[in-house]
Amino acid sequence: MRFSITYQVSEMPTHYRMKIYSLIKEAVKRGAPDYYLKIFEEQRKEIKPLCFGTYLKEFKIEDKKIHLKEITITISSTMEFAIHAFNGFRELHSYEIEGVELKQTKIQLLKEADIVSGEVYFTTISPILIENRMGKPLSPAHPEYENELNYYANLQLKQMAGRELYKPIRFTPIKMKKTVIKESNQLFRQTHNEESLFYTAYRGDFKLQGHPEDLKILYQFGLGKRTAYFGLLEYRREGA
Structure with a gap:
């Protein structure tokens, strides 16, 4: 199931993604407290059933702030x-x-594509993060990129x-561009000298081939590593 929420807001920190994740968690907590405890407390180390x-x-962007008119959050998850x-978001x-303050202006259900073939063209809504086992980011041109992508897909x-x-x-890149994502949270600031985490990810257009049920x-639920924050895909078309 896929839906979006739009909030009117004038300013946000550059490391806003984890803040938005906290907003999503708060919505789930309001909608179903017991389910929130199960997903975010009891199963805290497991991959979450969402991608946004x-x-x-x-x-x-000015210094450590983003000035904007509004933010739209797209969420894809289990029913x-x-x-x-x-x-929860309705509250x-x-x-x-x-x-x-963020003021909600719209919430709507979105149509999902029904994938039936083994060849699909996508574009990214959030960039794809692929790292090797040592945590080094890989570009789509790297010879090990597809192997690592399959590792995360299997997980x-x-x-x-x-x-x-x-x-x-x-994985066949068509037009991909590198993007560096800046993030931070309280635990990271307490255990590191740096204020921010940096992730090197890639956004753009690409083709996936595989079994339709896998696709x-x-x-x-997203493609790549850390799929709560990264790897949300938008369907373009199927076939050659």
Whole structure:
């Protein structure tokens, strides 16, 4: 299930993604407290059944702040998670991030693509993060990129479908661009000298080939590493 929420807001920190993740968690908590405890407390180390991306309208970055008109959050998740989050967001008419108020202006269900073939063209809503086992980011041109992508895809399938990939995923970049994501949280600041985490990810257009059922799962729950924040895909078309 896929839906979006739009908030009017004038200013946000550059490390806003984890703040938005906290907003999503708050919505789930309001919609279903017991489910929140299960997903975010009891199963805190497991891959979460959601992926989200953001769109910032008319934004401008100045120092450590982003000035903008509004933010739209797109969430793709299981039906159960989406129902609880959607109900919670209907109560979250306003929310505060670092002293700045977000005012909700729209919440809507989105149409999902029904993937039926083994070749699908996508574009990113949130950039794809692929790192090797030592935590080094890889570009789509790297010879190990596809192997590592399959590693993360297998983890996703095991968590969300209880199985491995039916067949390996083939990744063909079409027009991809590097983007460096700046993030921070309280635990990181307490244990490191630096204020921020930096992730090197890639956004743009690409083609995936694989089993249709595998591609459906990756479309719904994200592609790559840290798929709560990264790897949300938008369907373009199928076939050659």
